[in-house]
Amino acid sequence: MFPQSTLLDPLFWMVLGAIQVLVFTGASQWAKEYQLGMNWWRWSVVGFWWLSFILTIAGAFTLLGENEGNAGWYVLGFVGTLLVIGGAAILKVLVLLKPNPQ
Amino acid sequence: MRKKLLFIFYIVSAVFVCVHLGLRVNHLTQLEASNTPLFVATYSEHSTSSKVPVNDAINYKEWAEKFEEQTK
């Protein structure tokens, strides 16, 4: 976020990395509440989706930063929507594959 | 909560539709006012300006001087 500054830039990336831990612990808390029975491959699917979602947003705004107005919005709209649909599909699968409580 | 969501969706999509229609109207009015064809493709041997202008109007010596001085 602060590419020109030698101090703030590393700090920013460290903080961003740190809050990912909070994101995933929060997510596991939500998952526990809905008893989704999360195992390793479910977490990796969710993690992969989350990474591509953030990358898409970052990519679209990078294009905007480069003064490619049209390209930025179209990428955000096009890839963004596909990812949102993908996310909904993953959620549906997770809910369907819920282990039924004994 | 979903009702609110649908409400917001309604307003936002209505705005975009109206903006789209508004732009279409002024595009068509401009088109009509300008009374020029929608699109023209002109043949040119291999350069976009098709006519080769008559050259006698040029004072070549002056052109040569200016060219040499600019590229020296």
Next chain:
Amino acid sequence: MKDDAQIGDEATTNSSRRNFLKLGGLAAATATVGAGAGAGFVLGRDPDANIGWGRTEAGKDMYFNREAFEVDFPPTMEVVGNIERPEWGDYLFNRAFSLVKSIKGGWEPSEDWTQIPDLRVREYYEKYPKRWEEMLLSFSEKVKHDNNIEKHRDRFALAWAYSGAYSKGLHADFPPEPTEHPDVDDFKWVQREPKEFKSPEHASKLIKQMAFKFGMSLVGITKLDSNFVFKNMMRGMPEWGDEIPKHWKNVIVFGVPMNWDPMYAAVGYSTSYDAYYRAKMASGLMAAYLGELGYAARPQFPGNSYEVIMPPLAMLAGLGESTRNGILMTPEVGPNIRLAAVITNLDLEHDKPIDLNMKHFCESCKICADACPSGSISKADKPDDVVRGIRKYAFNQDGCWRFWNQGPTPSGLGCRVCIAVCPYTRKNNWIHALVKQAEPRDPTGVTRNALLAMQHNFFYYPDAESFHPEWSGGNFASYHQPPEWMRSEEYLKVEKTWEYDGNWEGF
């Protein structure tokens, strides 16, 4: 046994912990999305992404690892006949200056190219008769340009100042133009015995580092291929046959990109002189460096001081490949590269050419051909011309030159639109670096087709006519709008009476 109170507050701490995690997780997620958008935007705007001018002395600009793509022969240099060396008349500036001399001698140009006094120029137009009409047009267009250019000074004042500064720098006398026979002139900076290198590999490794220290972004070394040395053309020698000096063994080719923002705002706001100046200086410094070590050095530098054709040598040195608009395209900076070189007798280890699949990209892309204001770039699906035994895309030199004389630059020289609109001309931020690494490694061509589909549908390209200046049917359009430091209305007391036509910034 815990009593109820303990269980009670344990439950409350548990539930509050759970709530904190749940809400904290949500907040962190939204913060990440915001941070991603912000970081992405800022990286797009980050000047550090502007590769060029030896940003880091370790030559980090040359970030593309070429080992995986080395081949023995450049794929875009397909030999179809016996290769002929280029003639004196094949070089556009030679023709232009010869015509100037004839006109000053009282010759009146006419539609009939057989009347051209200089035989060497006549031979060229015998091969390409249609192009003489373009050269004729360049005379009249230049006059129309000179009559109209001053009216737009308010708009382009800062751009012309920037270009003028580097143009004056370029005309400085370093490295000096050769004045004597190459056997003498190439050794003018040699004072002592040549110092022996441990091995050619050591020499090449050192020379490349020095090129980066002299400010170059890309450097490659190859054997001097005589096929690309001009015949009858040797600076400092009025008469020259087609022999090649014996000490011309190896050639060190290096280059630097033009400043990105003006280049993207071609034609009016762009200039080649900034990169020309830096490349010329580097060739002088390298020649002096080799001279100090006792080796011959013949600098080849921009403007108009060459004995060789640069792009093929750069391709042999593995810097990049040939493209549809006929200039070198590199993975780091695309066609936004200005080359210079030093020919030397020093034994050096040669680099190998590379194959980055650029051939297939150019075949299906055609964006430069559609955008070319003078329609000089071929729109064929495959290379459709054979020039001196090598298959390449047909390119109308004289049509391009004609638009140089129309273009809204003060000296009326240079266009650069094909460089600005090329999808490979991208700065070094993470999204383009990712794409440039992925595309050559994908044999199926799926990434290429996806990229091209996005390129054609999502990006805005002004049409070819609108790049023209107002006096020849355009509106000074440009691929990107000019950078802030070139907008005269931001700094000078001028009244803004023009509109920018180019990619909008998205907000």
Next chain:
Amino acid sequence: MYSKKRSDFWKKVASIVSVILLLLAWYGGSTRITDNQSGMVDQLLINGDLLNQIDDRLYEGRILNKLNPVEYIGLGSGIGYGGMTEVAVTVSSLGDIQRIAVLSSKDTSSYLDKVIQSNLMEKLLGKNIKSNFEIDGVSGATVSTNALTEAIKRAADPVRFELFGINRAENEKPISHFRWLDLLAIAMFTMAILVNKTRHRKKSMFNWALLLTSMCVFGFYSSSLFSSSTMGILISGAWLTGLGNYTSIILLSLVILYIIATNKNVYCNTLCPFGATQECLAKLGNTKTISLTPVFFEWFPRGLLLVTLCLGLYYRNPASFSYEPFGIMFGMIGSIYLFVLTTITIVTSLVVKRPWCRTLCPMNPMTDFIRFNRQWFKSVLNKQRLKRQIILTNQMVGSEVKRSEVSK
């Protein structure tokens, strides 16, 4: 009872007013249409200075001191998606095409841009019109490409006849535009009727099958589903002079006839490709059906459809006023605003069931309009029949009384 009566009254007023508005727009349009084509033709001269008209589709360009004309300009028109596309071709005296200009087009502008970007016309420049030239089309915008190529051929005919005396035109019969897709549309429609009628156990499964096939065929494959612009074309009568793509018009007229006949709208739940997309997305997220009750939300789409149809009539260009996300969804055709609209609709349809159908889709206003008028018309009919019966009974009673008096 009281509000029902009052709202009926307002509805009657509204439907009459909208019909009047449409007629006014149509009338307004016809007065405004000056044949501005001739104004444009003189801009198309290249070498000639003097333009004089030989007949309504052929002009010639002359230079003062030259005996025979220097160049000819031919006008031609082709049948596009929304109606006529007019083209002018400037041909040199040797028969080489010097310039092609699209004078006017009734296709959606994005379709036209796609054809222009494919520089289909640049390939034609310089060709000689003596031999009938073949033009390879452009993927994605087939209807508009055929319109353009047809128009260029038609424009070249008079000039070819003038120069070489060859008349090559075999004029296009509208029927030849009939394609297998139109037959499929009729077949699918009848199946939709059947599926709606049966009480079969597996009815919803059949319904889903129909929805998915329609989404693939009429949506992604051919993007030939109808929209407000098709309604505009239908009422403007532009299809009388022939249309490039009949499928959407056929589908629309079948739907309207069925509503008139049985007061049931079969299209939305069984055939609409965009509806199908929203249904699939609804399956992904657990959605609930919600509808907005306030009056505004019911009347806004009606106003919107009315305005669009009026604009279509007034500018004689219904195809350029479609505001649905169908173009973007199934063909990436449309402005960036429609692109944003489509993205929002898709994302919302994960949470709310069929958001577009619940809000702005022009199908609802159209169906309500037809149903209301059908109802009104029927009630008027019944009233008359009742009156007639009353008169009959009175007469009978009257004659009874007379007969009884006579007999007394």
